[in-house]
Amino acid sequence: MFEGKTTRVVVIGTGFVGTSYAFSLLNQEVANELVLIDANKEKAEGEARDLNHGLPFGAQMKIWAGEYSDCRDADIVVIAAGANQAPGETRLDLIDKNTKIFKTIVTNVMSYNFDGIFIVATNPVDILSYATWKFSGLPKERVIGSGTILDTARFRYLLGEYFDVDSRNVHGYILGEHGDTELPVWSHTTIGSRPVLSLIKDTSEGKAELDALFADVRDAAYHIINRKGATHFGIAMGLLRLTKAILRNENSILTISTLLEGEYGLEDLYIGVPAIVNRNGIREVIELDLTPHETEQLQHSAKTLTDAMKPVLLHK
Structure with a gap:
């Protein structure tokens, strides 16, 4: 505080x-x-x-x-x-x-x-x-x-289950829209400093299982809404984590939605990216070195948001 x-x-x-x-x-x-x-x-x-x-x-x-x-x-x-x-x-x-x-x-x-x-x-x-x-x-x-703070938590939780390790020791991010066009950054996902992609036993079968795991992350809200009508506990904990980072001046890295002004080659939109958060709000955006495929996915997510934002601009 x-x-x-x-x-x-x-x-x-x-x-x-x-x-x-x-x-x-x-x-x-x-x-x-x-x-x-x-x-x-x-x-x-x-x-x-x-x-x-x-x-x-x-x-x-x-x-x-x-x-x-x-x-x-x-x-x-x-x-x-x-x-x-x-x-x-x-x-x-x-x-x-x-x-x-x-x-x-x-x-x-x-x-x-x-x-x-x-x-x-x-x-x-x-x-x-x-x-x-x-x-x-x-x-x-x-x-x-709140951006992809919850998607990232879901990602880490499911990877922890898959590899049978504490999810707090899984490090990875979901970027992009908090929605259907979000993407996993597999190139920067690690467990105990070991890249996740190096831990899967069979490259093709293991990659397919990880792709299915990400689909569960992306579609988690739909599954929960169909069963209980709303998602709220997970996002509440994510909001609390963000509040702590602000009020305690933590300089923590969280995947939130913030305005990009050239980072990742994107301009004039809010989108989920890792950023350093302290009592002043967003200290800086963390730019990850994405693979060409991840860059393409992020650009697609950004275009989806930009196209959808037109009604917002009418209300300015």
Whole structure:
């Protein structure tokens, strides 16, 4: 936490993701104050009361259902509001309706001179992060999308299962859109400093198994949504990890969505890449030396986002 000062996190949207994230904050000593805002004020009040009843067992903090005016003194505003992805929908199907919702939310937050960091969790997260940056007028370093932080966690988890090692000792990244065009960076995926591609027993059969593993990463949300209606625990933990990196000034490397200005040969779009995160937001983007195939995949993902962003530009 920022030493010697109160740290306030505001969560806008008390659906599955927002409340799971709030519950995660309650269980770890990350912030002093937690404010819940929702268009349904009673829902926010109910969630705040429920969370407060856990305080005797959790971290010491103040929790309340608030107003946009509470954003004035916030260090971080997490936006988890918007329409959810329904069975059969892609994340990109949500662009138009959620862009309109975000324009209202971000305008309201900025009307109280918010000067902290936005974290965007709502899908399509890359496009809505770009919209938040445009609507807010804040420096790009202080508007961060959750990007592929969850996809990377899924990737590491499944590789850990496949090789029977602790997933925390698996190092690798998912880049690109948080969606159907994301890509695994196999050329930089290691376990105990050993390249994963050197660990598979049979090159052709093993590669096919790894390709199937990545398909499970990419399509994980569809499988979960079809079974329980929404994904929220995994992304809540990812958001908590990002919050810690900011408030504790960690200079941690996380795969988030940030504005690229020439990195990877890409311009004027938010997309998932590894970046160093500290109390100022994005310190710098990490440029990996990608293979030609990985570069081609990233360019394809970027084009998909650029084409899909046109409705956002109309709302500027």
